[in-house]
Amino acid sequence: MDIKEFVEKSIGQWRSQRSAHHLAFSHFEAVESVIDIEPISQEDASVIELCKASGVDTQQIVAPFKMSWEGQSDWDDGEEILQGSSVLVPVPDPKQPNRGQLLREQGYAETMAATGDYRFLEDGTFVLVTNYDRAAAEEKIWFVNPNVRCRVSLIKTSGGSGVVTASFSSEIRQS
């Protein structure tokens, strides 16, 4: 698996069920959402801007895409609407095709731009580690079949030892 193939397999609309476990107080949160993943041009202004801000040559990038989500959480009896979108730009390591960096306009854990390090495991699982100022996020995404993806996200304290939130999404292709 390389990043180009992974992005191609991810393009489409997904219905997502996400459960977040807030570990310190054993709280369960349930989120239902629709996620759209669409390819964008390497010449798109948002891509060029993100590359510039990160000091990345646009010749190095592969398969930029846009992710949009709209969902609803049951946190506090469920009226919170969650929505947003983010441009993501993979920058493969020229020497190791199963590794690279992922630039993103906006992270999950914080609202600022972030650069994560990704790699693929031998079974095709995509592993992304992103370090923020006071936290680190570790995400694993894998395809069970072409129409089902699983995603596990861990938010850790910045030292990396404590896990604050563990969340799991099952994503079913809609189109």
Added chain:
Amino acid sequence: MDIKEFVEKSIGQWRSQRSAHHLAFSHFEAVESVIDIEPISQEDASVIELCKASGVDTQQIVAPFKMSWEGQSDWDDGEEILQGSSVLVPVPDPKQPNRGQLLREQGYAETMAATGDYRFLEDGTFVLVTNYDRAAAEEKIWFVNPNVRCRVSLIKTSGGSGVVTASFSSEIRQS
């Protein structure tokens, strides 16, 4: 990672939060439980019986253990008490130390004995595939740190293409 080390790291008492996603009807189920994992003797009667029933030489086995769980589900407004225990017996492949079989007295998906095939990914994730008559279960377990385990279980239709239930557990060591 090999199975002996994995079992050793798993010994103890764990507080588990489990979310099950019943995909066909977008249902969330939340289960809180306590899981005890304890080593048992290779000469324990239950181990010898399980080996015999599976046609496995007791000389081949490594680190048998017993898993017990007691929990509560919010399915149907939450009065269901879940409890049980199972003896598990790893049988490493003599030629490939990162692979083998796992005999278990009792599976999660069915109440009969079952033999699964396990392997470890390069990042230490334990992957177990168990085929039943009309279903297949795929389980991934990994340690985030010595005191936090994640577990993703998928129940598939026997052809393996459809996913019926995807569940995620975050497990925190209590002792």
